[in-house]
Amino acid sequence: MSVLKITTFQTYLFWENIDKNLQYLSLRLGSIRETTDLIVLPEMFSTGFSMDSENLAEKMNGKTMKWMVEQAKKYKCVITGSIIIKEKNKYYNRLIWMRPNGTYEYYDKKHLFGLGEEDKHYTAGSKKLFVELKGWKICPAICYDLRFPIWLRNTNQEYDMLLIVANWPEHRSLHWRSLIPARAIENQAFVVAVNRVGHDGNEVYHSGDSMCIDPNGKVIYYKPNDEDLYTFSINKNDVTEARASLPFLKDGDSFTLTDQ
Template sequence: MEKPDYLNISNLKITVFQAYLFWENIEKNLQNLSLRLSSGVKEKTDLIVLPEMFSTGFSMNAEALAEEMGGRTMEWMKNTAQRYDCVVTGSIIIKENDHYYNRLIWMLPEGNYQYYDKHHLFGMGEENKHYTPGEKKVIVELKGWKIRLSTCYDLRFPVWLRNKNAEYDILLIVASWPDKRTAHWKALIPARAIENQSYVIGVNRVGHDGKEVYHSGHSMCIDPLGNTVYYKPEDEDLYTFSIGHEELVKIRRNFPFLQDADDFTLSGITT
């Protein structure tokens, strides 16, 4: 008897990089990231996840720092994906058609890519005055896993991230989440995992930014039952872990809560 399709999906090996970022210094950040990856990636991985605006820090200086699609940071991502033969993802500042985007790039080893433009822009930090919001949900696929892409502030909006019809297996969040709101981060990530019956992986940065805002990391992976797979506060960390698809399917089969979820449609949103 053939195995069901879900049993043919292999474990996914994920490398998260909770990085210290140098303020508005693309060259120094890319050099540091390359150095740390070369010394820290010791085994074959499927995915390397970097924080939000990993080449600049979370800056509103979009006009000075933005790159065109295919610019130096995307070229670095392409080369890094090729070097480690895996997907590399993280958000960067992009200028396109006279608009600026906080764009999460999903770079494949062969140089092809997909991207997600951050939908919820952080008004308290005036991100909405400098960047254009994305209007498209993006789900990518890796080794049979369905992965929903999201960025930082999106975490606060459960309707936007709702896992309708079990359309994704992993909710991936890249962030520049400040230490003073760590309690929210630590509460919301497990909540998103439990309510969506998915793994949730949140990758944050560490250190002070150019405005003396401190970031304390607390990157984590939470399973669909709310259990911790990975968690790291405070220090820069480069860590690889595996998650299993069969376990995800078993949880959804034993606790079929998603089948009772409300149906709804978000206006003005494309998929």
């Protein structure tokens, strides 16, 4: 189908408290009164953007994964967001794409935020993820990835929607609000970006500014400062029309990414 219904949750997060976050998210998601195809939560939605990976990491069969299975099944939709995962003695900032039947895909954050020492506590991923939902090709990414357009380049029209989950601080919100429309326009794709709100445990304030931008840079949804659980629809025909009217993706430079 050409129409995709998305529910974004720009939420406050309880610092390093998995149980409290899952309880709160369950309560708030309970106010959803319409069907949706996709629920999007922020980066590290069960803990906040914490570097205490050793104490907060869960296994892939942990409580947050089980919670995601329950929520996807309950709302009969995909639910996504990133969590802290330990696997083979390494820690990952891992986005989970959980389907209502309990199957999932995952993406490990490629670009770790050195300024916040994320690279000292987590292992970077090396592979992009492309998933399909109702005929849409979707590329999930995490926060700092937004600053790296080559990593997110829509080579060979691999995706129709770029999905960003984040814990992006208010004092760099101008960058966030500028980069998201740029990624949409240059890749001729929708960009759905979901951030958190409120102060974290380091007293860093997050202003949200979650948004949806269409392939021409038009704002479909934008919400600063306040917590917001919001459902909207996007139409794949807008992608098709944008690429047909200005077919510049086919003229893009060819390149190959290699691991460093």
